[in-house]
Amino acid sequence: EVQLVASGGGLQQPGGSLRLSCAASGFTFSANAMTWVRQAPGKGLEWVSAISSGGGSTDYADSVKGRFTISRDNSKNMLYLQMNSLKFEDAAMYYCAVYYDGATRLGQGTQVTVSS
Numbered sequence: 001e002v003q004l005v006a007s008g009g010g011l012q013q014p015g016g017s018l019r020l021s022c023a024a025s026g027f028t029f030s031a032n033a034m035t036w037v038r039q040a041p042g043k044g045l046e047w048v049s050a051i052s053s054g055g056g057s058t059d060y061a062d063s064v065k066g067r068f069t070i071s072r073d074n075s076k077n078m079l080y081l082q083m084n085s086l087k088f089e090d091a092a093m094y095y096c097a098v099y100y101d102g103a104t105r106l107g108q109g110t111q112v113t114v115s116s
Contacts, residue, residue, distance in 0.1 A: 002026040004096045004107020011113045016086050020110055022079040022096030030054075030074040032100060036081050038092035038112075048094070049081065063089070086114050 008020040020036070036048040049060045049070040058070050069082040079096050093109040 002098065002100055002105045002107075004098065004105065006094060006096050006108060006110040009094060009110030009112045011115060012086050013116050014087060014114055016114075017082070017084045018086065018112060020081040020083065020094055020112075022081075022107065024077045024079060024096070024098070024107075027098065027100050029072075029077040032098050034070075034072060034079045035097045036070060036079075036094060037097050037106070038090075038094045039109075040089075040092040043092075045095075046092070051079070083112070086112075088114050090114050 003025045004022055006020060006022045012018055031053055033050060033052050035050040037045050038048050039045050047061055048064055049068055051058045051070045051072055055072050067085045071080045091112055091114040093111050095106045095109040097104055097106045
């Protein structure tokens with residue numbers, strides 16, 4: 001069973017930083033590209049960032065480019081999202097996700113709140 005458990009969210013002021021983590025299990029982590037998505041209250045899911053299976057290729061939504069960094073540690077089955085220069089509009093529930101066995105799997109999310 002695919003399990004994705006995100007953590008590291010919390011309350012930060014604008015301009016602050018947070019590092020999100022995602023623990024993955026139930027599939028061959030090192031063989032799969034991974035993504036981060038987010039959902040703000042009253043809005044749909046928004047793709048944030050993606051990383052290739054080996055970590056050598058990354059991509060970002062324009063809204064986070066230059067501020068967020070995605071990374072992974074395949075030896076630990078862990079995915080990360082370093083979030084710097086946080087803005088009010090970054091506030092959302094963040095999920096890690098994997099496309100596996102014909103479906104996109106989202107795990108337990110972590111809440112990011114940006115407030116002064």
